[in-house]
């Protein structure tokens with residue numbers, strides 16, 4: 001799972017740097033997203049989907065978007081509503097299912113690496 005804030009319609013450069021730096025470790029793994037911001041951060045996730053796809057990841061369709069305006073009490077305490085918990089369960093379920101399905105591919109890649 002990747003968690004990101006949204007700044008000016010995008011995700012932070014440090015996250016891109018981390019994704020680029022780790023590089024090979026992402027291949028054939030599933031990824032889900034949690035974003036937050038005044039508008040929930042959906043645009044940051046839209047950008048991340050393309051990058052994760054290029055890195056060989058399978059991005060699941062469900063995502064969690066948290067509004068810093070409406071999902072926090074007194075601007076401090078996160079109070080997840082049904083919308084948040086439902087989205088989280090669906091996202092995690094799909095990440096687990098897809099990463100399990102991709103396990104044989106990762107095993108093949110490891111074998112290839114060891115034998116090369």
Ligand SMILES: Cc1cc2nc3c(=O)[nH]c(=O)nc-3n(C[C@H](O)[C@H](O)[C@H](O)COP(=O)(O)O)c2cc1C
Nearest residue numbers: 005006007008009010036037038039040041042068
């Ligand atoms: C300069 C600036 C630009 C922002 N742009 C967005 C935005 O495009 N979309 C959004 O949902 N929230 C936006 N926000 C709100 C941030 O996502 C929010 O403050 C969030 O808590 C920042 O996360 P962080 O404190 O973990 O860095 C912006 C905040 C700032 C200060």
